Amino acid sequence: MATTDFFNNKIVAITGAGSGMGRSYATLLAAQGAKLLLSDIDEDALTGTLALLCPDVSTSPNIASMVMDVSNPEHWLAFKQLAIDTFAGCHMLINNAGIEGAAQPTWASPPEQLQRTMDVNFFGVVTGCRTFLPLLVAQEWAALVNISSIFGFIGTPNASDYCASKFALRGYTEALMVELAHVHPQIQVHLVHPGGVDTDISRSHRTAKFKRRFLTTPSDEMCNFVLSQVQDNNPRIIYGNHAQKTYWLSKILPLTQLRKLLAKGLKLVDQDDYRKDHNGFK
Ligand SMILES: NC(=O)c1ccc[n+]([C@@H]2O[C@H](COP(=O)([O-])OP(=O)(O)OC[C@H]3O[C@@H](n4cnc5c(N)ncnc54)[C@H](O)[C@@H]3O)[C@@H](O)[C@H]2O)c1
Numbered sequence: 602m603a604t605t606d607f608f609n610n611k612i613v614a615i616t617g618a619g620s621g622m623g624r625s626y627a628t629l630l631a632a633q634g635a636k637l638l639l640s641d642i643d644e645d646a647l648t649g650t651l652a653l654l655c656p657d658v659s660t661s662p663n664i665a666s667m668v669m670d671v672s673n674p675e676h677w678l679a680f681k682q683l684a685i686d687t688f689a690g691c692h693m694l695i696n697n698a699g700i701e702g703a704a705q706p707t708w709a710s711p712p713e714q715l716q717r718t719m720d721v722n723f724f725g726v727v728t729g730c731r732t733f734l735p736l737l738v739a740q741e742w743a744a745l746v747n748i749s750s751i752f753g754f755i756g757t758p759n760a761s762d763y764c765a766s767k768f769a770l771r772g773y774t775e776a777l778m779v780e781l782a783h784v785h786p787q788i789q790v791h792l793v794h795p796g797g798v799d800t801d802i803s804r805s806h807r808t809a810k811f812k813r814r815f816l817t818t819p820s821d822e823m824c825n826f827v828l829s830q831v832q833d834n835n836p837r838i839i840y841g842n843h844a845q846k847t848y849w850l851s852k853i854l855p856l857t858q859l860r861k862l863l864a865k866g867l868k869l870v871d872q873d874d875y876r877k878d879h880n881g882f883k
Contacts, residue, residue: 607832609634611742612688614680614723614733616671617698619646621800622748625824627697628653636688639666640680641698647781671698671725672717677732684736691736693744693831696726702763704807706874708882715762727773729733737788744789744831745781749772751796751844754851757863759807759870778836789834791827796844798823810869817842 610629610639615630617623619641627639631654637659646779647666651658658664662838665687667686669676702718737743752760753767778790782801797815818841830838839848867875 604832606633608828609694610636611692612636612638612684612690613693613695614638614640614684614691615695615697616640616669616729617642618650618666619643619648620650621802622795622798622820622824623695623697624650624653625820626828629821629824629828633653634663636663637665638680638687638691639664639682640669640671642668642670643730644668669728670721671696672720673729674732677728681732681736684733690739691733692740692832693740693746694729694733694737694881695746695748696729697746697748698725699748699766699802701802701805701808702760702766703867704803705772706759706870706881708880710762715765718762718766719769722763723769723773726770730773731779734788738785741787742789743776743787744791746791746827746831748795749774750795751839751841751847752795753794754848755859755863757866759866759874789831789836791831791836791838793827793838794840794844795823796839796841796847798841807846807871811866814869815842826837 613630614636615623615626615637618627618639623641627637627650631637634686639647639650647668651664651666655661655664665683667680667683694828700718701878703714730745737745747770749771752764753771756764774790774792781788781790798818798820799816801819803812803816816871823841826840827838839845850862
């Protein structure tokens with residue numbers, strides 16, 4: 602049973618705290634008395650979150666923040682140093698920052714886009730784990746929360762780079778959780794698979810229809826659920842619009858049937874990209 606003061610005085614680092622779920626985690630945890638290390642690549646967005654939390658952040662002993670790009674390992678070292686200098690450590694890292702990716706078919710998406718999506722959504726999290734685990738190891742209780750997606754279970758059209766990054770993150774985190782359970786069992790590892798959550802992740806005009814139709818679960822509701830599951834030490838957290846259904850269909854359907862089902866997603870994309878006479882990879 603979740604309690605309302607579980608995170609009181611816990612030191613929690615959150616990436617992508619300027620918007621959507623990152624902002625929700627920050628506000629929910631602040632309400633529980635957590636000490637927060639907040640970061641985002643978007644300075645204005647981060648300032649917006651800080652303004653919500655506290656009228657004068659410079660005088661708040663419970664919040665520290667910095668602008669960072671999770672794909673930059675040097676920024677991670679600076680974020681870790683911020684944790685040491687401000688709170689002398691960290692109990693929980695929420696690897697939340699992410700981007701939607703190309704939102705285009707594989708043939709229309711340049712290799713640089715795949716690289717960027719992997720650098721942020723996958724390698725950004727890997728570097729975060731590697732940088733913060735020494736801080737988490739030093740605590741009697743600690744948690745690592747990696748945000749994958751239901752697109753870590755299924756490959757959908759117009760999202761090959763995003764799906765690749767979220768599948769990779771799932772594989773990495775599942776392996777890490779087995780390893781850590783043996784050597785550092787006090788560190789809980791959580792793999793989160795949100796369904797459609799109402800945030801600003803779909804910034805491209807190409808995903809506008811998808812956003813309206815699927816991104817419906819309120820962000821605070823999603824993050825409240827995740828935090829309750831961290832309290833319960835549930836390693837796999839699946840929640841949000843279409844999440845459970847997608848998970849189970851990905852488990853039980855043969856790929857030939859799953860492929861047909863996922864092709865329904867083609868109704869939501871630019872039809873010109875999928876004309877029968879389209880050049881594709883030619
Ligand atoms: N919204 C959904 O339906 C949904 C579903 C499944 C998974 N997710 C995942 O949840 C996480 C949070 O996404 P959201 O929906 O709240 O999106 P969002 O766009 O509202 O918030 C993401 C935040 O990450 C920041 N960010 C982007 N690139 C960054 C970088 N390189 N370094 C640091 N910060 C960066 C953005 O500035 C933004 O503030 C992401 O990992 C996303 O892939 C979202």
